[in-house]
Amino acid sequence: MSIDLSKSKYCKCLQCEKILWLTKYKPDCVPKKNKDDIIERGKKVGELAKGLLGDYIDIPYDEDLSIMIEKTDELLKDKPNIITEASFSYNNNFCSVDILKNDLEGVEIYEVKSSTSLEDNPIYLDDVAYQYFVLSNLGLNVKKAYVVYLNKKYIRGEELDINQLFIKDDVTDIVRKKQDKVRCNVDKFNKFFEVHGKDNEPQKDIGIYCCKPYSCDFWEYCSRDLPKPNVFDLKGKMRKATKFKKYHEGKISFEDLQNDNLGDKYLEQIDFELHHREPKIVKEEIKKFLSSLNYPLYFIDYEAFQCAVPAFEGTHSYQQIPFQYSLHIIKEEGAPFEHKEFLAEIDDKNMIRNFAESMIKDLPENGSVIVYNQTFEESQVNKKICKMYPDLKDEIKRINANMVDIMVQFSDRNYYVKEMQGSASLKYVLPALYPDDPELDYDELSLVHKGDEASQAFLSLKDKTPKEQEEIKEALLEYCKLDTYAMVKIWEKFREVTI
Structure with a gap:
């Protein structure tokens, strides 16, 4: 079998040729994941960027690629013009150029990405180099080649300015130097697929290469024969490169690793797994944590979404946009908990401010604000709110000053059991502390079971009927409420084990 390459197939083959073989012959081996939001994000950025160079003529997608190629040939003769999705084929190597500037002297390639960095994504250069290869071999004079990506420093005003939103990086010299390599790669990939039918x-x-530059969808398939648990199941900050180094040294299973030179937390995870240790509870540290808390206790959790293209005035690309919180309150020792919540309207242009004002109203006193993973609430959300709304800064800073991260007790391993599997994530910790409790089981929830599902569900409200919207809103409130109730239950567990 030979293969008709496209720029996406070429880049996949650069990572690992087997990805493409598996995509063609074993597509069912990919775990079901919702990538619609990623695809939609790329489409939105791509559509917006089409107007960067002025008026343009778009070539609509057609399954019959020859129709797109013929239309491109016609438009190339009518120069100067700007063509989007201009399509070409050279020796069965196909590509569509996001934006093609076409004039009397030649053409310029503009490849649009929804990223905010070129340095972290070297595959982008290979993508453009492949397009340069196709066009130049068809006899076109490619004068310039650019990667267009999002400017993370751009803060949106009342109106979106796409000229400030996008950065155009000239990569012409780099892609020209890659041309001999592209030719070799194209020949190699075709020979590979001639052999592997x-x-x-x-x-x-x-x-x-299973995780660089992208995590491969076929990881579970290709690693299916590894012993369980194995080196890749170690949780923490160990680099993937280090794990693969251990793997290639033959140190794969936890038995292989138990006497290896690893950090204490990794060895502890291995030890608990292999030897079924009793729960580790550092009572003095947990007592110290509990004694540091001041009533009223505010257990709060946020939900947020990100937009590649900033949707609100005062925001930047991929800023966390808070749209919901759940709040459990215990006003004093022995008092029953109260619950409050906030869920924004999907079409609210003042969503962030309304979120902040509601939170300030619901946290009027200087009690401990208890969160799970403080970096998110404090740094990624609250500090951004301070910048956007200076008049709310003092109150938000007050909330931040009272913030306490309950997750630290698990990340510091002051409380640890085997079932946590080395993780401090709430989705591991909660069932480890309260096994087989349906009231605390995220799988028992309807529609929304985790954070990314929450953001997707909220954003989907725009296209739903009123009845569907009510069902989704109810599911969002139910999910977020469980996050804060879970923290209350963890606090109760801490009190129980330190008596």
Whole structure:
């Protein structure tokens, strides 16, 4: 089998040729993941960028690629013009150029990405180099090549300014130097697929390319024969490269690793897994944490979404936009908890301010504001609110000053059991502390079971009927409420084990 390359297929082959073989012959081996938001984000950024160079002529997608190529040929003769999705094929190597500037001297390539960095994504250069290869071999004079990406320093005003939103990075010299390599790669990939047909699966060991530059969808398939648990199940900050180094040294299972030179937390995770240790509870540290809390106790959790293109005045690309919180309150020792909540309207242009004002009203006193993963609430949300709304700064700073991170007791391993599997994530911790409790089981929830589902569900409200909107809103409130109730239950567990 030979393969008709496109720029996306070429980039996948650069990471690992087997990705493309598996995509074609074993697509069912990919775990079901909702990537609609990522795809939609890329489409939105791409559509917006089309107007960067002025008026343009768009070539609509057609399954018959020859129609797109013929339309491109016609438009190329009518220069100067700007063509979006201009399509070309050279020796069965196909590409569509996001934006093509076409004039009397030649053409310029503009490849649009929804990222905020070029340095972290070297594959973008390979993408453009492949397009340069196709066009130049068709006899076109490619004068310039650019990668267009989002400017993370741009703060949106009342109106969106796409000229400030996007950065155009000239990569012409780099992609020209890659041309010999592109030709070699194209030949290599075609030979690979001539050898490996449907009944001849490539035999390729796992490696760092399984997660660079992107996490491969076929990881579970390719690692299916590894012992469980294994080096890749170690939780914490160990680099993927270090894990693969251990793997290639033959240190794969927890038995292989138990006497290795690893950090204390990794060895502890291994030890608990292999030897079924009793729960580790550092009572003095947990007591110290409990004694540091001041009533009223505010257990709060935020939900937020991100937009590649800033949707609100005063925000930047991929800023966390808070749209919901749940709040459990215990006013004094022995008092029953109260619950309050906030859920924004999907079309509210003042969503962030309304979120902040509601939170300030619901946290009127200087009690402890208890969160799970303080970096998110304090740094990624509250500090941004301070910048956007200086008149709210004092109150938000007051909330931040009272903030306490309950997760630290698990990340510091002051409380640890085997079932946490080395993780301090609430989704591991809660079932480990309260096993088989349906009231605390996220899987028992309707529609929304985790954070990314919450943001997707909220954003989907725009396209739903009133009845569907009510069902989604109810599911969002139910999910977020469980997050803060979970913290209350953890606090109760801490009190129980330190008596």
